[in-house]
Amino acid sequence: MVQELDEYRDFAPKGTVEFLYRLSALVAGRSFLHVNSVRYGGGIAEILRRLVPMMKALGVAARWDVIAGDQEFFDITKRLANGLQGRKEDLTEAMEQAYLKINQRNAQTLKLDADLVMIHDLQPAALIEQKSGGNWIWRCHLDLAKPHQQSWSFLRRFIVRYDAAIFSMPGFAHRLSIPKFLIHPSIDPLSQKNLELSRAEVNEVLVRLGIPRDKPILLQMGRFERFNDPLGAIKAYRMIKKYHRCRLIIAGSGVMHDQEGEAVLAEVQEAAGKDSDIHVLQLPPEADLELNALQRAATIVIQKSIKEGFGVAVSESMWKGKPVIGSTAGGIAAQIVDGVTGYTVYSVEGVAFRARYLLNNPGLIQRMGGAAREHVRRNFLITRHLSDYLTLLKLFAKQ
Secondary structure, three states: OOOOHHHHHHOOOOOHHHHHHHHHHOOOOOEEEEEEOOOOOOHHHHHHHHHHHHHHHOOOEEEEEEOOOOHHHHHHHHHHHHHHOOOOOOOOHHHHHHHHHHHHHHHHHOOOOOOEEEEEOOOOHHHHHHOOOOEEEEEOOOOOOOOOHHHHHHHHHHHOOOOEEEEOOHHHOOOOOOOEEEOOOOEOOOOOOOOOOOHHHHHHHHHHHOOOOOOOEEEEEOOOOHHHOHHHHHHHHHHHHOOOOOEEEEEEOOOOOOHHHHHHHHHHHHHHOOOOOEEEEEOOOOOHHHHHHHHHHOOEEEEOOOOOOOOOHHHHHHHOOOOEEEOOOOOHHHHOOEOOOEEEOOOHHHHHHHHHHHHOOHHHHHHHHHHHHHHHHHHOEHHHHHHHHHHHHHHHOOO
């Protein structure tokens, strides 16, 4: 259950809650529909599960629907997502028709009327063909910096029919004939993944997962995908371990019904070998308590992604007072203030160098962690995200 808005006063910058009350009064009674592809698993669902009830509490007629699809459909959209993030994976004409068929079938069953309809990512993007009223916005959560041209051309023919598009980073936005907006994702400090945990609660989770706390912990989290480069994190760890006693935790999900995820997990397990200081954890999508405890137990968090839409795990870790060493992919660098809240690096060697420097300077770890939490408080909390969406509703759903 979403907490009352007043409970965010202890976390959000001063005046934020009062502003939200004033802004919501301007859009009370207007309808706002979100559509995506899953209820559980992934950052989109996690954010909507918190934002939609908060909108309702503020008087907005907010709804959240999910499209239904078969395994073939999700295999096709996985292929399309890979193409949009730069991998050469063309869709055949049969795949394109199967994608359109599922969208058309959902358009017949979903109630798509609202003052503002926000369609999230590529799976339901073709629903725009069934638009009958209201204003429609396409919300992109992917790294579209360098898409494979065939994939982008296929998707673009739907995107240009929207009233506007939202991107997480300026570099993801392409030349379009419709208005474009920049909105960063966010974290909820009152969700189970981010609530404060006692040392005893953290220890209880670690014991259950079989992870001792006898050495500094390096943590990388994310789905088991090649874009997240878990093998790169293992290579960096091996460089660090030559100079420091430490443990590495690779915590991921996204293996069930995903051949690539299964293959990546197998590669990670093989790379880990018999090293007892490497812990490879295959977690369910909603393992919020476990992820929270792992981030709080970590000494340093690594986000060694090759491609990344935004990487909200970076803000989650920073909120818990952890310095993050991240790549320059996607929105990772936008969250890290290099040299202040953590470091951005370009290589495995860069990860190892910065981690060794931090392990040699424990006082710096504490100072960076404090700065990291404050940076998230000012920029990446759900209250800012709610303000952005209410502003869009005010702009597009005029009475």
